[in-house]
Amino acid sequence: MDLKIKNKVAFISGSSSGIGYATAKVLLNEGAKVYINGKNKKKLDDSTEKLKKLFPKSEIFSVCGDFLQENQVDEIIKKLPDIDILINNVGIYKSQSFFETKFNDWMDPFTVNFMSGVKLSKNILPAMLSKNWGRIIFISSECAYLVPEDMIPYSVTKASMHALSKGLANLTKGTGVTVNVIVPGSTLSEGAEEFLTSLSKKDKISLEEVKKRFFKNVRTSSLINRFANMEEVATTIAYFSSPLSSATNGSIIKVEGGSTSGLS
Numbered sequence: 285m286d287l288k289i290k291n292k293v294a295f296i297s298g299s300s301s302g303i304g305y306a307t308a309k310v311l312l313n314e315g316a317k318v319y320i321n322g323k324n325k326k327k328l329d330d331s332t333e334k335l336k337k338l339f340p341k342s343e344i345f346s347v348c349g350d351f352l353q354e355n356q357v358d359e360i361i362k363k364l365p366d367i368d369i370l371i372n373n374v375g376i377y378k379s380q381s382f383f384e385t386k387f388n389d390w391m392d393p394f395t396v397n398f399m400s401g402v403k404l405s406k407n408i409l410p411a412m413l414s415k416n417w418g419r420i421i422f423i424s425s426e427c428a429y430l431v432p433e434d435m436i437p438y439s440v441t442k443a444s445m446h447a448l449s450k451g452l453a454n455l456t457k458g459t460g461v462t463v464n465v466i467v468p469g470s471t472l473s474e475g476a477e478e479f480l481t482s483l484s485k486k487d488k489i490s491l492e493e494v495k496k497r498f499f500k501n502v503r504t505s506s507l508i509n510r511f512a513n514m515e516e517v518a519t520t521i522a523y524f525s526s527p528l529s530s531a532t533n534g535s536i537i538k539v540e541g542g543s544t545s546g547l548s
């Protein structure tokens with residue numbers, strides 16, 4: 285299927301690895317020009333080089349910057365050209381008892397996961413509205429629904445994102461711009477692998493066993509009963525980045541393997 289995004293310009297926050305990087309690959313394969321981002325310059329440069337090797341004819345750019353640092357966010361925004369597709373993907377989380385959370389355990393995920401999308405959208409949406417075309421996608425999480433007891437701050441940032449996305453979609457009424465949320469479930473990104481590896485070390489069991497136990501004991505509501513791979517999520521993001529998805533606006537699209545159950 286041709287996604288019809290040739291020469292569209294995309295920015296993906298937090299994309300030097302993980303779901304963001306996998307999405308960059310799909311968009312590049314469809315002929316888009318892609319700006320990737322990360323806070324570690326060396327890793328970002330390496331990922332950019334890897335993409336240039338994979339897609340030698342494509343236009344690939346990198347913008348280094350940490351969404352936790354306000355001045356760096358301003359610098360990222362200054363470096364961006366006119367963007368057609370904004371994918372608010374950057375997200376951080378940690379597993380922690382609610383009773384041990386301190387102020388920054390709330391503010392850091394809020395700054396990175398939520399405020400990054402506020403700032404980028406505030407700067408990018410006006411031009412999309414003027415040219416009557418654009419796509420803004422917020423990458424949420426099944427945690428917005430499941431709210432695991434050890435990840436309350438993270439889950440709150442993702443649930444807030446749904447209201448933000450809906451509000452921005454309301455601003456696009458009657459235009460060709462759409463704003464939607466994609467809800468991944470447990471997905472085997474490098475970040476998730478690292479998290480699972482730390483559990484495997486902590487509990488002294490194999491990584492495979494950690495993954496099996498996760499669906500047996502923790503994510504029991506999953507219907508696919510396995511981790512999604514990054515491509516499964518990336519192709520969904522790419523579809524909703526494309527003109528083909530023009531009748532979907534203000535929506536929440538789930539690619540969580542059925543884990544959030546219910547009818548909504």
Ligand SMILES: NC(=O)c1ccc[n+]([C@@H]2O[C@H](COP(=O)([O-])OP(=O)(O)OC[C@H]3O[C@@H](n4cnc5c(N)ncnc54)[C@H](OP(=O)(O)O)[C@@H]3O)[C@@H](O)[C@H]2O)c1
Pocket residue numbers: 297298299300301302303304321322323324325327328349350351352373374375376396423424425426467468469470471472473474475476
């Ligand atoms: N993986 C899952 O199971 C899962 C499930 C549901 C939702 N999600 C959501 O999907 C999105 C992507 O997740 P992922 O698992 O692919 O994440 P990941 O593997 O942890 O993502 C890593 C990417 O984010 C960048 N990054 C992290 N902190 C940053 C910051 N402060 N500023 C700029 N870049 C930063 C990293 O760059 P550096 O290495 O330079 O920091 C790297 O490029 C997140 O919003 C996450 O909440 C993931």
